[in-house]
Amino acid sequence: MATTVISFIIIFGSLVFFHEFGHFLFAKRAGIMVREFAIGMGPKIIGIQKGETLYTVRLLPLGGYVRMAGEDFDTVELLPGYRVGLILNAQDEVTKIYLNSNVSNPDVLFLETEEADLNDKLFIKGYDDEGNLVRLSVSRTAVIHEKGQKTLIAPKDRQFDSKPLMGRFLTILAGPVFNFILAFFIFIALGLLNGVPTNEPIITEVQDNSPAEAAGVQKGDFVKSSNGVEMKTWNEFTETIQDNAGKSIDLEVERDGELVALQVTPKETEEAGVKQGQIGVFYTSPVEKNPLKAIAYGAQQTWFWIAKIFELLGLLATGHFTLDALSGPVGIYKATEEVAQYGIFNLMNWAAVLSINLGIMNLLPLPALDGGRLLFFLFEAVRGKPIDRQKEGMVHFVGIMLLMLLMLVVTWNDIQKFFF
Numbered sequence: 001m002a003t004t005v006i007s008f009i010i011i012f013g014s015l016v017f018f019h020e021f022g023h024f025l026f027a028k029r030a031g032i033m034v035r036e037f038a039i040g041m042g043p044k045i046i047g048i049q050k051g052e053t054l055y056t057v058r059l060l061p062l063g064g065y066v067r068m069a070g071e072d073f074d075t076v077e078l079l080p081g082y083r084v085g086l087i088l089n090a091q092d093e094v095t096k097i098y099l100n101s102n103v104s105n106p107d108v109l110f111l112e113t114e115e116a117d118l119n120d121k122l123f124i125k126g127y128d129d130e131g132n133l134v135r136l137s138v139s140r141t142a143v144i145h146e147k148g149q150k151t152l153i154a155p156k157d158r159q160f161d162s163k164p165l166m167g168r169f170l171t172i173l174a175g176p177v178f179n180f181i182l183a184f185f186i187f188i189a190l191g192l193l194n195g196v197p198t199n200e201p202i203i204t205e206v207q208d209n210s211p212a213e214a215a216g217v218q219k220g221d222f223v224k225s226s227n228g229v230e231m232k233t234w235n236e237f238t239e240t241i242q243d244n245a246g247k248s249i250d251l252e253v254e255r256d257g258e259l260v261a262l263q264v265t266p267k268e269t270e271e272a273g274v275k276q277g278q279i280g281v282f283y284t285s286p287v288e289k290n291p292l293k294a295i296a297y298g299a300q301q302t303w304f305w306i307a308k309i310f311e312l313l314g315l316l317a318t319g320h321f322t323l324d325a326l327s328g329p330v331g332i333y334k335a336t337e338e339v340a341q342y343g344i345f346n347l348m349n350w351a352a353v354l355s356i357n358l359g360i361m362n363l364l365p366l367p368a369l370d371g372g373r374l375l376f377f378l379f380e381a382v383r384g385k386p387i388d389r390q391k392e393g394m395v396h397f398v399g400i401m402l403l404m405l406l407m408l409v410v411t412w413n414d415i416q417k418f419f420f
Contacts, residue, residue, distance in 0.1 A: 004337040009061070011336060011351045013039060015179065015358050016064040022178030023066040023171060030167035033069035033158040035151075040064060052152050062407075068171075070159025076144055076151070078116035078124065085110050086124070086136065093139040094124060097153075099146040109134075118142075120156045161389070169377045172370050179359030180302060186352035187301040191294030194345050195287025201237040203253075203281045210280020215264035217281060221253040234283050235304075241266050245277030305356045313360070367399020 016039050027034050033052055040058035047056040058064075078084065085098035085108040097118075098108065111126035111134060118124075118138060125135040144151045156162050160171075201223035206212050223231045226240045227250050240249065245268035253260050266277025332354070339350045362370040373396075380386045 003340055007340045007347055008332075008336045011347070011354065012061050012332075014351065015182070015355050016040075018178045018182040018355070019175045019358060019362070020064045020066050022174035022176075022181075026167075026171040026174040027066060027068055027160075030163050030171055031158060032160050032163060032167075032171065033152070033154045034066055035069055035154075036065070036067040038065050038067070068160045069154030070161050075119055075154065075159075078113045078118065080114055082113040082116075083110065084113060084124070084126075088136070089139065093137050093142075095139050095142050097124075097138075097142060097144045099144060118144075118153050119159070122153075122155060161386075165377060165380060169374065172373050172377070175370055176359035176362045179355045179362075180306070183305070183352040183355040183359075184298045184302045186298075186348050186355070188294050188298035190345060190348055190352075191297040192289065192291065195289045196293045196297040197234075197285035197287055199233045199235065199285055201231045201234045202283070202285075204284045205282035207280030207282070211264050211267055212279040212281045215251075215262050215279075216260075217251070217253070217262060217264065217279070218255065221255050221260075223251060223253050224259065225252045226250070234285065241279055242276035245269075245275060247277075301352070302356065305353050306360065309357055309360050313364075366403070368396045368403055369399070372396065372399060 020037060020039070024034055024037050035052070036054045036056060038056045038058055040056075040060055041062045041064070042058050042060035045057045045059055047054055049055075082099075085096075085103040085105075086094050087096035087098075087105065087107060088109065089095045110129055111124065113124060113126040114133070115126075116124040122138040122140065123135060124138060125133070128134055138153065140153075140155050142153045144153060160168060163171075203212075203217060203219060203221045203223065206217055206219055223237050225231055226237060229240070231237045231240070245266050248263055248265045251262040251264055253262060264279050266279050268275055269278050270276075336347075336350065339346050363374075365371045365375045376387055376392055386392075
């Protein structure tokens with residue numbers, strides 16, 4: 001139990017951290033102010049303020065976020081008649097703005113606001129306690145104090161929406177891409193630590209009473225071709241078997257230095273709603289520890305799982321998968337529990353596949369996901385101007401509600417599946 005919890009926290013935390021770090025890094029690169037870098041959702045467990053960013057760990061392991069200036073009604077507007085307390089620096093620039101706060105500092109200047117702009121022109125104009133009309137410049141690093149909370153103002157050029165389209169596009173795209181990069185490096189580490197499979201199509205075991213045994217396939221056979229097509233890797237051979245359920249296949253194998261012709265018919269099996277062929281052979285590949293091959297292995301495995309997950313998404317879209325095939329946090333936790341029993345290398349492989357899955361899910365063109373936001377950027381590029389912020393915000397809000405509903409349904413299915 002403890003091993004599963006620790007494994008889940010490390011894997012989940014790493015995946016979310018790298019995803020959000022991608023957003024964070026490219027936001028900083030674009031000059032966008034990042035107000036908060038959060039791992040988890042809900043109530044804050046711990047928070048550390050460093051520079052202009054608050055780094056937090058939150059209670060619910062349901063994701064994370066990077067909160068950027070200018071998003072989600074982030075800007076502060078001082079309306080006429082608002083009473084504020086101001087602290088000035090030596091250049092008579094406002095460095096602190098007190099709202100709805102009791103201030104005992106003797107250096108505070110109180111104004112009744114007549115006009116203010118804390119986003120673009122950075123000034124406050126109003127009447128002091130003696131009735132004089134005062135206009136003051138606001139420092140780019142001024143801090144707003146309100147009911148015990150401190151918020152750094154965000155000049156317009158530090159806000160997300162003020163940045164060029166490409167800067168915003170890359171900032172959002174970086175999250176999913178960093179998930180693919182994380183998976184790539186995990187697979188490289190596996191190649192270095194555990195060795196890279198040579199992947200030659202050599203049969204190491206034949207299952208009793210299987211189609212392979214009936215066809216005369218033997219341990220040690222080197223598969224040369226299938227239906228006349230050369231088989232260079234074990235993956236190519238297994239894909240041929242899986243794609244030909246119930247169909248006769250002509251095999252040519254090398255046995256004791258001689259070529260042997262065989263015919264085998266894969267039996268049809270079904271797993272997670274997917275029908276595929278099997279002949280009952282197994283493969284244990286020799287491994288090779290080579291840094292260059294480890295890098296190639298990382299790229300090959302990353303691409304393989306990207307293609308595989310898109311293939312499964314296609315099956316889901318065409319109705320070959322049901323909702324029961326989806327898993328939420330509970331399902332991922334239970335899967336992690338099973339994988340953890342087989343050692344650290346299997347956990348690393350599982351983490352890499354999950355990272356790719358997280359990246360692809362976030363790229364789906366659905367409201368509230370990164371892919372949905374990227375879709376709006378593409379519309380902006382075509383139209384030559386952005387979509388109305390209120391309309392886009394409403395679309396994302398509806399998307400969030402629907403995603404939360406889907407998450408609740410999937411989580412309830414997981415609970416019923418694993419605990420009842």
